[in-house]
Amino acid sequence: MPLDRRLAKAVTVPSIPKLTKDVEIECAGCPIRHRAVCAKCAPDELTRLEEIKYYRSYEAGQAITWAGDEMGFVASVVRGVATISQTMADGRKQMVGLLLPSDFIGRPGRSSTPYDVTAVGEVTLCCFRRKPFEQLMATTPHVAERLLDMSLDELDAAREWMLVLGRKTAREKIASLLTIIARREATVGVPAMKGRITIDLQLTREAMADYLGLTLETVSRQISALKNEGVIELGTQRRIVVPDIRRLMAETGDDMDGGLIA
Amino acid sequence: MPLDRRLAKAVTVPSIPKLTKDVEIECAGCPIRHRAVCAKCAPDELTRLEEIKYYRSYEAGQAITWAGDEMGFVASVVRGVATISQTMADGRKQMVGLLLPSDFIGRPGRSSTPYDVTAVGEVTLCCFRRKPFEQLMATTPHVAERLLDMSLDELDAAREWMLVLGRKTAREKIASLLTIIARREATVGVPAMKGRITIDLQLTREAMADYLGLTLETVSRQISALKNEGVIELGTQRRIVVPDIRRLMAETGDDMDGGLIA
DNA sequence: CGTTTCGTTGAGTTAAATCAAAACTGGTGG
DNA sequence: CCACCAGTTTTGATTTAACTCAACGAAACG
Numbered sequence: 001m002p003l004d005r006r007l008a009k010a011v012t013v014p015s016i017p018k019l020t021k022d023v024e025i026e027c028a029g030c031p032i033r034h035r036a037v038c039a040k041c042a043p044d045e046l047t048r049l050e051e052i053k054y055y056r057s058y059e060a061g062q063a064i065t066w067a068g069d070e071m072g073f074v075a076s077v078v079r080g081v082a083t084i085s086q087t088m089a090d091g092r093k094q095m096v097g098l099l100l101p102s103d104f105i106g107r108p109g110r111s112s113t114p115y116d117v118t119a120v121g122e123v124t125l126c127c128f129r130r131k132p133f134e135q136l137m138a139t140t141p142h143v144a145e146r147l148l149d150m151s152l153d154e155l156d157a158a159r160e161w162m163l164v165l166g167r168k169t170a171r172e173k174i175a176s177l178l179t180i181i182a183r184r185e186a187t188v189g190v191p192a193m194k195g196r197i198t199i200d201l202q203l204t205r206e207a208m209a210d211y212l213g214l215t216l217e218t219v220s221r222q223i224s225a226l227k228n229e230g231v232i233e234l235g236t237q238r239r240i241v242v243p244d245i246r247r248l249m250a251e252t253g254d255d256m257d258g259g260l261i262a
Numbered sequence: 263m264p265l266d267r268r269l270a271k272a273v274t275v276p277s278i279p280k281l282t283k284d285v286e287i288e289c290a291g292c293p294i295r296h297r298a299v300c301a302k303c304a305p306d307e308l309t310r311l312e313e314i315k316y317y318r319s320y321e322a323g324q325a326i327t328w329a330g331d332e333m334g335f336v337a338s339v340v341r342g343v344a345t346i347s348q349t350m351a352d353g354r355k356q357m358v359g360l361l362l363p364s365d366f367i368g369r370p371g372r373s374s375t376p377y378d379v380t381a382v383g384e385v386t387l388c389c390f391r392r393k394p395f396e397q398l399m400a401t402t403p404h405v406a407e408r409l410l411d412m413s414l415d416e417l418d419a420a421r422e423w424m425l426v427l428g429r430k431t432a433r434e435k436i437a438s439l440l441t442i443i444a445r446r447e448a449t450v451g452v453p454a455m456k457g458r459i460t461i462d463l464q465l466t467r468e469a470m471a472d473y474l475g476l477t478l479e480t481v482s483r484q485i486s487a488l489k490n491e492g493v494i495e496l497g498t499q500r501r502i503v504v505p506d507i508r509r510l511m512a513e514t515g516d517d518m519d520g521g522l523i524a
Numbered sequence: 525c526g527t528t529t530c531g532t533t534g535a536g537t538t539a540a541a542t543c544a545a546a547a548c549t550g551g552t553g554g
Numbered sequence: 555c556c557a558c559c560a561g562t563t564t565t566g567a568t569t570t571a572a573c574t575c576a577a578c579g580a581a582a583c584g
Contacts (some may be wrong), residue, residue, distance in 0.1 A: 011514075036328025038439045065275075074555075083519055084421075086421070086422075088285070088425070088426075088515055088516065088517070089427065089516070089517045090515070092430075092515075093428045093429070094424055094425040094428040094429045095423065096421035096424045096433060107409070107414055114418065141403065144403075144407065144410060145406065146407060147410060148369070148406060148409060148413065150409045151410065151413045151414055151417060152369055155413060155416055155417050155420060156376065157426065158417060158420035158421060159348070159358035159359065159377070160348075160539090161424060162356055162358045162420065162423060162424060162427055163348045163349075163350070163356040163358065165424055165427035165428045165475065166356040166427045166474070167350065167354045167355070167356045167475060168570065169571080170571075171574095173534085175297070196536085204529095204530070205530075205531060205532095206530085212428070213427065213428025213429060214573090215572075215573060215574080216530090216531085216570075217531095217532085217533085217572090217574080217575095218530055218571090218572060219468070219574075220440065220531060220532080221572095223531095223532095224531095224532070224533085227369055237530085237531085237580090237581065237582090238406070238579095247509075253350055253351070253352070253354075254350065255351045312566095368584085378572085402583095414525095431539080431540095432539075432540065465561090466561095466562070467562075467563065467564095468562085476540075476541090477540075477542080478562090478563085479539060479540090479542080479565090480539090480540060480541075481541095481542080482563060482564055482565085483540095483565080485563095486564070486565085498549095499549065499550090499562085499563090
C-alpha cells in the first residue's frame, strides 16, 4: 500500500462512542449464557455477576477501545461482530481476532489493551467494571476456569490463523476465512440445510484483506474467481452462500476429512 | 516450495524419543522457579507438585510430541529451546510458537495437541502426569491463575506474530524475530553489556523461514543484507551479535520508542 | 438525484519464490 | 592430519503471485 494512502487512513477521526441505555436482560434468558465467560457459573455466582453488569451498545464502525487506551471494564459480546486489530506506525493494519457473540473482551489484571477493538455491525456488550470483576475472579473459581478455557481456545485459533497468514495462497486464505466463519455459524445457528450454508459476514473487502494479510483488490479477485467456478455464490452485498461446504474446504489447503463424511 | 521437495521432507522418519534419567532438582533451586507455571505456588503447593514431577530430556531434533498424538503429561521447559509447528498435507510448515525456558507445554483438559513440538537444541522438561496435575489445578488456585496469565501472554505474542506474518516485509520479519529473541534473552540473561547483545539462536535458516513464513533463501539473503549494512554481525554459525539494539528495532517497522531512550 | 462509499476489473510492477549451483561447516574415519 | 561426506548456507538467474495504480460500476444515503 502506498504511504500517502495509508496515512490518509491512519488519521481518520474516530467516531465518538455512544452510550446506549439498553433493556436489562436477565442472565437466565441470555442468549450467550452457556458459552460466555459466565458459562460455568452456579446460580449464586450469577447473582453476583448480575449485580455488577451493565449493557452497552455500539453502532457500526464505532471504536470500542483504541490501542493504549485505558479500559475500565471487561465484557462479553452479546450480539454483533467486532474486530481486534493492530496498526503499524505507517498505517499497515492487521486484524488479529474476530469477536463473535460470547467472546470475551479485555484482560483481567491489565487496564489497557494493546489493540484496537472496533464494532463491525451493531454490537451489544455485557460489561463488568474491572475491579469488581477481578475480585469475583479471585473469590470464585468458575469464572477463572472458563476464562482459561476460552483463552486457550483463542490461542489455538490464533495459531491456526498464523498458518493461514504465513503459508497459504490468496485463494486458500479466502477459503479458510469463509470456512472458519461457516463452521462457527453452523455451531450456533440452524443445522445448515443439507450442507447449504449462508454466511452473513458484514466485513467489507478491506476488512477481509486486513484479516488475511492481503490487499482488498486481491480479495475481490479471488472471491470473483471462486464465484465464477461455482464454489460460492454471492447473495446481496456481503452475504455469501456456500452450496457445498466440502467443496469450499477442499480449497483451504487443509488436510480436510474433518470427520463429517456421511 | 515445489511439491516433490515438500513431500520428501514430510516423510522424513522421526527420531525415536529417548528417555534420559536426569538428576532430580529441588524446586527451590530450580532456574525457572519464579517464571514457570509454578511461580505463584506456596511451599505446600510446591511440595505437592514435587511429588508428581519428573524430568525428561530430548536431544536436538527430537520430537517431543506429534500433532494428533496422545500426550500423557504437561510440562515446563527447564532448559533449551523447542518449537511448536503445524504442517499442511502437502508439507508446507509454519511455526506457531517458540518455547523457551519457563514456557508451558500442553493443555489441561485435552490429551492430544494439534501441534508438532520439537526440540531445537538439547531440551530438558519438568513433566507432570496429566491426571494428577489436573487434580492439583482443581484444588489449588495458584497454578490455574499463573497458567491463565501465561496463556494470555502467549495469546498476545501470537497476535503480535500475526502482524509480522501478515503485514511485514522479509527484512522487517527478520529484524522482528531477532528483536523478540534479544528482548527475551535480555530479560533472563546478563543485562547486555552497553546495548551489545549476543543472540545464541540455535535455529537453522530453514527453521527461521518456517517461523517467518518465508523461504530459507530469502532468510539468508536478508540476513546477509543486514550484516553488510552493519546492523548485525555474524559470530560463529547460528550466533548473531547485535551491536545496537535500537538500530535493529528501527528495522522492524514497529512504532519503537519502547521507553528506553536515554 | 448527486454524492459517497464500496466493489470490480484491467494493466503494469515488484518482492519474494523457485530453480540451480557453488561454498562453507563440522564430524568421521583412514 | 587430512580427505571426505552430509547437511547447511550463500549467492545468482529467472519466474510468478500478489501488489500497485487507475478507472469504472453499483449500492447505499441523505
